[in-house]
Amino acid sequence: MGTDVRHAVVIGAGLAGLAAARVLADSFEAVTVIERDALPSASGPRVGVPQGHHVHALLALGAKVFEGYFPGLRAELERAGAPVWDWGEGLCAVLPNGIPEPTSMGMPIQTFSRPLLEHVLRQRVTALEPVTLRDGLIVTGLRTAGPGKVTGVRVKDGDSEDEIAADLVVDASGRSSHLPQWLAALGLPAPRTTTVDAQIGYASRIYTYPEGQTPPSWMGLLQPLRAPEFHKGCYAIQVENNTLHVTLHGAGGTQLPHTEDDFLAYAQSLPGPIASTIGSLTPLSAVRRYARTVNRKIAYHRLPRWPAGLIAMGDAVCTFNPAYGQGMTVAGLEARLLERTLRGRRAGTPLDGQVFQKQLARLTVSPWLMATIPDRAWETSRLAWPVKAGNWFLNRLIDTVPHDPKIYTAFSGLFHMTSGPLTLADPRLFSRVLVGPRAGSSGTRTTAV
Known part of the structure; x- marks a missing residue:
């Protein structure tokens, strides 16, 4: 050597x-x-x-890369209690324009701390x-x-x-x-x-299920932020030790919860199932806050x-x-x-x-670009036209997701980095995004706060 x-x-x-x-x-x-x-x-x-x-979250591409370097990693984490589930079937995505129906994607995801x-x-x-x-x-x-x-x-x-x-x-x-x-x-x-700073902060807790109570039907809950109207959201995933890890987040200086009562009240201000889920669970940790998200x-x-x-x-x-x-x-x-x-x-x-x-x-x-295009939309200064155009298209894409399983699958590949942005250049997909969701198409409606 x-x-x-x-x-x-x-x-x-x-x-x-x-x-x-x-x-x-x-x-x-x-x-x-x-x-x-x-x-x-x-x-x-x-x-x-x-x-x-x-x-x-370890995205699908990341899980594949780490498994390649550490063969048997997924099985080892599973033995430690980390569940494996299909992204399309196990995710409850509370999006501004609705909640997509469960869709089998053949995209295995593992959740852990x-x-x-x-x-x-x-x-x-x-x-x-x-x-x-x-x-x-x-x-x-x-x-x-x-x-x-x-x-x-x-x-x-x-x-x-x-x-x-x-x-x-x-x-x-x-x-x-x-x-x-x-x-x-x-x-x-x-x-x-x-730097691009949307002034996003987090507040998190870990919960366990009381004896005899079954976990929620979903494995992961995703409720993203979106400028300027949707300034509150959350992430929740089922992880090892039969626990639920919950992160509430807010943008643009939104006041985040400090106490147990604040945490539940914040969750209750969100649409979707997060408040009803954690209301009957037992907290295992204090409320932890974090704001270094630039x-x-x-x-x-x-x-x-x-x-x-x-x-x-x-x-x-x-x-x-x-x-x-x-x-x-x-x-x-x-x-x-x-x-x-x-x-x-x-x-x-x-x-x-x-x-x-x-x-x-x-x-x-x-x-x-995937991180900063939506984050720049929170900035008060005038946005450059490429950022505005990119943000418009991304929002249009996300608004179509709950009503079009093919777009949901394509967006999931983009999110998990298993496919690149050029996937959406396919004329059949691109045109579906430009047209947007059709009246009466599938997907559960919801309202965001």
Whole structure:
């Protein structure tokens, strides 16, 4: 094995970091994952992932990618209690223009808590011979050989400081990444940062079913926001331990619930079955709130220079409003990109970090648009016409979903990233969206607040 593939360091043991470590373990003699949190020995929330208290979704494409890297993952999660169900049959989608009838799609979905998925993946990754996980360790900066080459990281463990040499450093430290400051210390200009903030907040609780009470007929409940009129919504999924995980959300500064009474009152202000469902359940957790939902991308790919021995991925580069459920799936796709980049090198040559960042930027274009087009509609400034047109079409599409099973199936593929936007370019589908829902077509009517 060449000298460039001896040791890789991954900063961050979240989903992106674990996926990167899994890929690197196939190419490097040693992989060290560094995590600032003290990691729990069992499934449980941790300080560094405050959004872990809220509903998470692994899209169908993401589930396929992670299953490829961790064979048997779905079965292992199922043994831990995570249910598997068909998206079209098990979802209750409370949309502005109605609720689509159950439709078999052959799209298996598995629902679980973020802590359970992280726990199972941590066990899988640390079982790999090349991988060492060091938690409770803070990375304070990059170790360099001049401004053009990264040779490792500087770390702090309590009061002691040290350096860890590495042939490749992967920043997967998430939203709290310090990479812009570290690059500035190497003399690089500040990368352009783009943000789109719909000022969406979450409030979540976990419920259990009283003895003798059957769960609801649906496995997942989806009630999205839509500017400007539908400023309240919710997500709810059945997860492990026979529990229901409920996240209420609001946009544009909507006041979110703090207390148990507020939580139920907020749910009662929504159409659909959420209030009647949770009204008879037993809460297992306090109300948890979260508001760091801004979409943000950092244009590392546009920097004129990029130091050798370094790449960045995951939320450290591009982070999405979690409402669209894309983050974990994109982390898996970026790991797949890393694998292909490593395999595509000439023997004995190091990974070209600048090329990788450019490819990663291309990979995130579609999910970025899917998240930011509807989020930009909440902004008070005048929208550019492409955003207005995109938002009009997306709303028209969603309004047609409850009344057209073919459009529902096509939209589900788009949502789960198993098909791209070009699917809707099919003239038969495109024309159905433009015409919109027909009077008397299928779908249950509902009114939104």
